[in-house]
Amino acid sequence: MRHTAGTLLVGLAVVAAGIAVAMLRVNPYLYFAGYVILQYVVIATAWNILGGYGGYVNFGTPAFFALGAYTAVVLIQWIRAPLPVLLLAGGLVSALLGLGIGYLTLRLRGVFFSIATLALSIVLQTMIMNWDYVGGSRGLSVLRPSGPPFGNYVVFLFTVMVALAVGAVTVARFIERSWIGRGLSALRDNEEAAECMGVPTLRLKLFATTVSGFLLGVAGAPFPYYVTFVEPNSAFAIDYAVNALAMPMIGGTTSWIGPVIGAVLLGSAQQLATVTISSEMNLFIVGVVLVAFVVLAPEGILGLVRRLRGR
Amino acid sequence: MAGALLEVDGLTKRFGGFMALNRVTIHVNPGERxxxxxxxxxxxxxxxxCVSGSLPADGGRIVFEGHDITSMPAHRRTRLGIVRSFQIPKPFRSMTVLENLGIPLENAAHGRAAEGAGAMEILGTIGLASKAHLRPAGLTQIEMRKLELARAMAARPKLLISDEAMAGLSSAEVDDILTILFRLSAQGITIIMIEHIMRAVMRFSERIVVLDAGxxxxxxxxxxxxxxxAVEKAYLGE
Known part of the structure; x- marks a missing residue:
């Protein structure tokens, strides 16, 4: 109980700090960049619930993210739904897709599951490209609501993303420390043995894919208001697939803090590179860092720290 | 047969055109070796x-303690009390020996956890207590087999299926495992032993069924x- 209260306090403190930063009104670009980094905290955390804890590598992150974004686009076009509704709806629709890929795990394991999720992303993108209501392949401009808190919509979205990141990390931490997390590690280590030891593997996999899908969708839902122009190539960008996997791997997949470390480090490096070198350098940096980590520190920064402590 | 713990009735399993099991019937009585x-x-x-639920049967019926479990998922059979060990040990590699036992304790034995031993006690009876905080990668072959048995024990089995727990072990190690299995049997656990080491099966079993070509x-x-x-012929040819 004291643990839960402590977690809640830390979470609230981070959200409060986010609001304080929003009131500081520093260089607007910092909020813009901060939003992206926090968005990656959510994405990496969500990916890790399935990929890190459960061992099912999802290459289809863009599908879930974009589904959240396009659900928001539809709701904005249709009834100009308020942001909380967009977040919830984006999450729920992606959660449904997550449940769907959960059933895929019945037949597809390992690399075959990963290939299927990658294909899913491509299929979904093709469908969106041919759907005029949401702008098709040309894309669609979205008008932000007027009169946002903090006087600036990006600053407002920044605080929203702080809260979402705290929420996602709290969920991941809760899962990790419950019987669900332990069951997921058992099935990651050996699915057949886990099932024979009484672990309801199918139910746990469906849970993981659904929660992971929900959080990815939530991360994508504010995207239309953030960029104000949504088109398939940016919503389904390969960056999401690569980063979602690279960030937890670099931070360490066995603990909730790993994806957070990875997202903050890699996300900041990418933002820095975008400004100082070129926007094309993003994925190059990820690639180099990822290869270095896979070779030198396969258990990520967490594993390195543990090794240095001599454990 | 009334009162059997496990009844396998006319069990059939095909892999493509290959008939792996052809209407096999066996009954195992409570407490039997x-x-x-x-x-x-x-x-x-x-x-x-098929009995543990890792493979679906193509025909026939499996009944455990009067429940028809033919199409029940494996984890629920484990919770009912049918627990197996694997021929090739399948430990949870990211966890310590003790944590390995935690998985069945938490998932299979929860209702029954109060009775009987905790994880450390099981490791004690099986002789792995000193390795409790090691990961499986640091274990020897025989310790790995013992971990398989210890983990199965943690699921509180009524019926323990030991699938070639002794293959590849030295003669002294075989005796070691046999002692453990005899002790479990004395605690009232029904045991099905699958084994190639004749000396061990012949000593251990009260009753034996021989399969040949399904x-x-x-x-x-x-x-x-x-x-x-017929058995001699199956093993040695004519």
């Missing part, structure tokens, strides 16, 4: 996979099986 033998490829492990060819006490010409 039951041996299952047969040459390589005779269907022993397939039978176990069919049941003999059943009897170890003595009767040892004298059975």
């Amino acid at each position: 039951f041996g299952l033998i047969g040459p390589n490829g005779s269907g022993k492990t397939t039978l176990i996979n 069919e049941r060819i003999a059943e009897g006490t170890p003595d009767e099986i040892g004298r059975n010409p």
Whole structure:
């Protein structure tokens, strides 16, 4: 109980700090960049619930993210739904897709599951490209609501993303420390043995894919208001697939803090590179860092720290 | 047969055109030490996979303590009390030995956790207590086999299926595992032993069933099986 209260306090403190930063009104670009980094905290955390804890590598992150974004686009076009509704709806629709890929795990394991999720992303993108209501392949401009808190919509979205990141990390931490997390590690280590030891593997996999899908969708839902122009190539960008996997791997997949470390480090490096070198350098940096980590520190920064402590 | 713990009735399993099990019937009584033998490829492990739920049966019926479990998922069979160990050890590699036992304790034994031993106690009886905080990668072959048995014990089995727990072990190590299995049997656990080491099965089992090419060819006490010409033929040819 004291643990839960402590977690809640830390979470609230981070959200409060986010609001304080929003009131500081520093260089607007910092909020813009901060939003992206926090968005990656959510994405990496969500990916890790399935990929890190459960061992099912999802290459289809863009599908879930974009589904959240396009659900928001539809709701904005249709009834100009308020942001909380967009977040919830984006999450729920992606959660449904997550449940769907959960059933895929019945037949597809390992690399075959990963290939299927990658294909899913491509299929979904093709469908969106041919759907005029949401702008098709040309894309669609979205008008932000007027009169946002903090006087600036990006600053407002920044605080929203702080809260979402705290929420996602709290969920991941809760899962990790419950019987669900332990069951997921058992099935990651050996699915057949886990099932024979009484672990309801199918139910746990469906849970993981659904929660992971929900959080990815939530991360994508504010995207239309953030960029104000949504088109398939940016919503389904390969960056999401690569980063979602690279960030937890670099931070360490066995603990909730790993994806957070990875997202903050890699996300900041990418933002820095975008400004100082070129926007094309993003994925190059990820690639180099990822290869270095896979070779030198396969258990990520967490594993390195543990090794240095001599454990 | 009334009162059997496990009844397998006319169990059939095909892999494509290959008939792995052809209407196999076996009954195992409560508290029994039951041996299952047969040459390589005779269907022993397939039978176990069907009983434990790792493979779906194509025909026939499996009844455990009066419940028809033929189409029940494996984890629920484990919770009912059918627990198996694997021929090739399948430990949870990211966890310590103690944590390995935590998984069945938490998932299979929860209702029954109050009775009987905790994880450390099980490791003590099996002789792994000093390795509790190691990861499986640091274990020797025999310790790995013991971990398989310890983990199965943590699921609080009523029926323990030991799938070649002794293959590849030295003669002293075989005796070591046999002692453990005898002790479990004395605690009232029904045990099905699948084994190639004849000395071990013959000593351990009260009753033996012999499979050959997916069919049941003999059943009897170890003595009767040892004298059975059909069994000799299955193993040695004519």
